[in-house]
Amino acid sequence: MTGKQKILYFITLHRTGLWVTALSLLLLLFPLVEDNPYTLGITNLIAIYSIVVLGLNLFIGYAGQISLGHAAFFGLGAYGSAIATVNFSVNPWLAMVIVAVLVALVALLIGIPILRLSGHYLAMATLGMNFVFHTILLQWDEVTGGPSGFSGIPSLSIGEYEFWDEVSLHYLIWTFAMLALLFSLNLVRSGVGRGLAALAGDETAAAALGVNTRNAKVKVFVLSAIFASFAGSLFAHTYSFVSPDSFDIFAATDMVIMVVIGGMGSIWGSLFGAALITLLPEWMDLFETYKDFVHGGILVLVLMFLPQGLVTGLIDIGKTKLALRRQKDAEA
Amino acid sequence: MLKLENVSKNFGGLPALSDVSFEVPQGLVTALIGPNGAGKSTLINCTTGVLQPSKGTVSFQQKKITALPAHQVARLGIARTFQNLKLFPRLTVLDNVLTGLTCEGGSSMLMAMLRLPYLRHRERQLKLRAMEALDRFSLSDKADWPAGILAYGDKKRVELARATVSQPDLLLLDEPVAGLNAEETAEVGEQLRLLRSAGHTMLLVxxxxxxxxxxxxxxxxxxxxxxxxxxxxxxVRRNPLVLEAYLGRMEATA
Incomplete structure (x- = not known):
């Protein structure tokens, strides 16, 4: 191998790692270039949603299931951290972990019965779950603060260092997001990930290949709930205030839209989907006012023309074209 | 190796299988034939745990597998192909074959997320084996194609590669040449002969x-x-019952 071939080989072999490193470097330098707190606030929100969407994409895109209820797990994380730190003065880091464990248990208890359902029935069941959770947030006001929300949530801190300004939050939240990204990328490149992809393709075939389909679905559901819970905790500590609006069914469908835009089973696409849907209202006031219409419209258009999702759909078309062209070249 | 004893299956009172008993001996190719609706697919599904027989027992290597779910049957070393292809169209050809090694990839989600060095090493080994399987079916030049865009004959071969990559003890093939033209049939037939000479035990529908x-x-x-x-x-060819079931009926419909 020549030097150039060696370099190319190294790049192909480690392309995922290199992409992750490149993105990390970019994020490391970003606050030096862009120090507008408003902009950083938005990119931080993108990072928080990315964590939820990465988990949800494993469940929807990889395991081939559907959930219209992940705003509930996101909300459980947020309210869990809020209540634990304010009412019980638990250390925020510890609270984050305890809440994630509790959310995992809740997801397990809910997941075992409802993941026997599939398709529309599963969509309805998860939607119902989100409705119930949102109603509890609104009605149980002595604990949740009701419709007016829950305020006074402390910032996260290490020793004396507090994560309260946008720049420090940027590093904190993106660290979590990059870890979520790395875990997801690792998972889908493993045998477990291929088992999930098989599950999304065809359950009978997956079982015939040795995938414990029922078990695998529940596991991914729990995993995605844990991701959502951590994102929720970060959300609560970032804004020091949470209200039920952030966790209603529209929030839940927005998360699904982010997955669909990014593409079913596309890990990198998840970041793109989270970014696009978070940024849209910032770009145009029109989107702000008619947000739900616009999001609904995007969802319908993407599902009609690229049912695998925007990014994945385009990549699939590219791969097919490339393969066919290479065959033509080989024949010529 | 595989033994069926008095296997019966009823669908809501309608008998699809009644008291079927036979044995698949090790190292040999057993063919299961019968007219449409004879219960062949039901039998395969009852053997692989997709369906539970209403009555009777299925045992594999002296072990009773009647009540086991499909994924556990698969893990005992029974691989199968499907009558109507069940490839994963969006995965590449290589990844499709790799799904045939799911049982050996390790099943811990946590370990997979951390991607420890031993897993990376194992992953490389699995990839090598999958490439070898693709080589056997002369598909290596299409390893990175999405499986969905392959021609039908190629898809059939990918399915065979996926089913055989784990070196299963028993291979169940549900109509491997259905829908293929004469040339492709000859090709798959050649591959089945190779598998047989390699000592694979097969049940062929x-x-x-x-x-x-x-x-x-x-x-x-x-x-x-x-x-x-x-x-x-x-x-079997000379058996009058078979002639009646097969040829007799064919003449009647012809």
């Missing part, structure tokens, strides 16, 4: 009589859910 007569060591004939004959291809 097939309509193509030329193929069955050529590569089967033993033929089991099903008709209306009953096993009406068992024997060598020659014996």
């Amino acid at each position: 097939e309509h193509d009589m030329d193929l069955v007569m050529e590569i089967a060591d033993q033929v089991v004939v099903l008709d209306s859910g009953k096993c009406i004959a068992t024997g060598t291809p020659e014996e």
Whole structure:
């Protein structure tokens, strides 16, 4: 191998790692270039949603299931951290972990019965779950603060260092997001990930290949709930205030839209989907006012023309074209 | 190796299989034939745990597997292909074959997320084995193609590669040449012969009589859910019951 071939080989072999490193470097330098707190606030929100969407994409895109209820797990994380730190003065880091464990248990208890359902029935069941959770947030006001929300949530801190300004939050939240990204990328490149992809393709075939389909679905559901819970905790500590609006069914469908835009089973696409849907209202006031219409419209258009999702759909078309062209070249 | 004893299956009172018993001996190719609706697919599904038999037992290597779910049957070393292809169209050809090694990839989600060095090493080994399997079926130049865009004959071969990559003890093939043209049929037939000479035990469900007569060591004939004959291809071909079930009916419909 020549030097150039060696370099190319190294790049192909480690392309995922290199992409992750490149993105990390970019994020490391970003606050030096862009120090507008408003902009950083938005990119931080993108990072928080990315964590939820990465988990949800494993469940929807990889395991081939559907959930219209992940705003509930996101909300459980947020309210869990809020209540634990304010009412019980638990250390925020510890609270984050305890809440994630509790959310995992809740997801397990809910997941075992409802993941026997599939398709529309599963969509309805998860939607119902989100409705119930949102109603509890609104009605149980002595604990949740009701419709007016829950305020006074402390910032996260290490020793004396507090994560309260946008720049420090940027590093904190993106660290979590990059870890979520790395875990997801690792998972889908493993045998477990291929088992999930098989599950999304065809359950009978997956079982015939040795995938414990029922078990695998529940596991991914729990995993995605844990991701959502951590994102929720970060959300609560970032804004020091949470209200039920952030966790209603529209929030839940927005998360699904982010997955669909990014593409079913596309890990990198998840970041793109989270970014696009978070940024849209910032770009145009029109989107702000008619947000739900616009999001609904995007969802319908993407599902009609690229049912695998925007990014994945385009990549699939590219791969097919490339393969066919290479065959033509080989024949010529 | 695989033994069925008095296996019956009813669908809401309608018997699809009644008292079927036969054995698949190690190292031989057993063909399961029968007219449409004879219960062949039901039998395969009852063997692989997709369906539970209403009555009777299925045992594999002296172990009772009647009540096991499909994924556990697969883990014991029974691989299968499907009558209507079940490839994963969006995965690449290589990844499709790799799914055939799911049982060996380790099943801990946590370990997979951390991607520890031993997993990376194992992953490389699995990839090498999958590439070897693709080589055997002369598909290596299409390894990175999305499986969905392959021609039908190629898809059939990918499915065979996926089913054999784990070196299963028993291979169940549900109509491997259905829908293929003469040339492709000859090609798949050649591959099945290679698998047989490599010592694979196979249970082959097939309509193509030329193929069955050529590569089967033993033929089991099903008709209306009953096993009406068992024997060598020659014996079965001369069996009057079989002639009636098959040819008689064919003449009647012709």
